[in-house]
Amino acid sequence: MSKDVNIDWENLGFNYIKTDFRYISKWKDGKWDDGKLVTDNKICISEASTCLHYGQECFEGLKAYRRKDGKIQLFRVNKNAQRMKTSTDKLLMPEFPEDKFIDACMQVVKANEHYVPPYGTGATLYLRPYMIGVGDNIGVKPAPEYIFSIFCVPVGPYFKGGLTPCNFNVADYDRAAPRGTGGYKVGGNYASSLQSHKLAAEAGFADCIYLDPATNTKIDEVGAANFFGITKNDEFVTPHSPSILPSITRISLMQIAKDYLHMPVYEREVFIDKLDEFKEAGACGTAAVITPIGGIEYKGKMHVFYDEKEVGPVVKELYRILSGIQFGDVEAPEGWIYVVE
Numbered sequence: 001m002s003k004d005v006n007i008d009w010e011n012l013g014f015n016y017i018k019t020d021f022r023y024i025s026k027w028k029d030g031k032w033d034d035g036k037l038v039t040d041n042k043i044c045i046s047e048a049s050t051c052l053h054y055g056q057e058c059f060e061g062l063k064a065y066r067r068k069d070g071k072i073q074l075f076r077v078n079k080n081a082q083r084m085k086t087s088t089d090k091l092l093m094p095e096f097p098e099d100k101f102i103d104a105c106m107q108v109v110k111a112n113e114h115y116v117p118p119y120g121t122g123a124t125l126y127l128r129p130y131m132i133g134v135g136d137n138i139g140v141k142p143a144p145e146y147i148f149s150i151f152c153v154p155v156g157p158y159f160k161g162g163l164t165p166c167n168f169n170v171a172d173y174d175r176a177a178p179r180g181t182g183g184y185k186v187g188g189n190y191a192s193s194l195q196s197h198k199l200a201a202e203a204g205f206a207d208c209i210y211l212d213p214a215t216n217t218k219i220d221e222v223g224a225a226n227f228f229g230i231t232k233n234d235e236f237v238t239p240h241s242p243s244i245l246p247s248i249t250r251i252s253l254m255q256i257a258k259d260y261l262h263m264p265v266y267e268r269e270v271f272i273d274k275l276d277e278f279k280e281a282g283a284c285g286t287a288a289v290i291t292p293i294g295g296i297e298y299k300g301k302m303h304v305f306y307d308e309k310e311v312g313p314v315v316k317e318l319y320r321i322l323s324g325i326q327f328g329d330v331e332a333p334e335g336w337i338y339v340v341e
């Protein structure tokens with residue numbers, strides 16, 4: 001941490017700050033160029049780009065963590081590269097190869113090393129890889145050219161208060177269609193979530209729960225995070241649905257629950273009118289980490305899980321292990337950690 005960047009690390013929220021370098025690579029004539037780091041945070045594209053009109057865009061989110069010994073590490077970056085491939089395949093965009101993706105993330109973190117928050121502040125460096133369809137085009141078809149880029153931002157908690165429980169309501173609208181793009185990390189899903197989020201925030205909730213779009217009876221997502229619950233029998237349960245984004249935090253928690261806490265783990269339907277089966281619940285994701293769910297309001301009634309103010313013991317333990325692995329204090333399963341050399 002040579003350069004002093006004058007940031008109040010302890011009080012960072014989830015807000016954009018321009019950092020020094022970003023990575024950019026362009027796809028033209030059927031191939032990616034070599035890619036490079038640049039300092040400019042503006043991109044200049046054709047007014048007829050498919051990303052502007054037809055939503056041909058996808059993105060990822062992952063974090064770099066400062067360890068106690070000062071080194072920096074990434075968490076399961078290979079999974080982000082693989083998930084981006086599912087998104088690019090879905091939107092008929094060119095694959096950005098996994099090895100190049102990982103190398104580009106490393107380059108961005110190294111070049112912005114002084115923006116990786118100090119160990120102990122709880123803050124991290126959030127990396128935002130994305131791909132957009134660009135070039136001159138007006139018909140509804142895949143773009144002739146693409147840009148892949150990664151920028152980074154030092155961030156604190158996504159939901160205010162870190163491990164403090166948050167309350168959620170149930171959205172009146174769906175974020176994705178049945179057999180649509182809910183399982184992919186594409187911009188359109190987020191555009192269609194903005195109104196529900198606004199309505200939830202205006203009603204005093206941290207965000208909203210999306211039900212499955214086909215029957216509106218089962219929990220799909222918690223805003224931009226996945227749902228998990230701890231049953232009264234100490235099982236870890238998380239929804240099974242084709243319209244949920246396959247969260248990397250969630251598959252990690254499923255393994256942690258099984259291998260570290262020796263809990264039975266189930267991916268199955270979670271009915272919104274059967275929340276009584278859970279004694280604790282949480283939202284999980286890269287940005288959300290683990291946010292305890294205090295309660296969920298559904299059809300005018302508030303269902304409280306453990307407590308609206310206090311985190312429950314199982315969610316707390318899952319958080320301790322997950323963040324311990326991410327910050328290098330707890331031994332990680334093989335292949336989860338990528339040290340930035």
Ligand code: PLP
Nearest residue numbers: 224225226245247248249285286
């Ligand atoms: N669900 C949605 C809709 C998201 O945007 C995210 C964030 O990436 C997640 C879940 C959590 O996924 P991950 O744990 O891979 O960050």
Ligand code: COI
Nearest residue numbers: 061062224285286287288
């Ligand atoms: C993430 O957790 O990485 C997300 O992408 C969530 C949100 C900021 C879109």
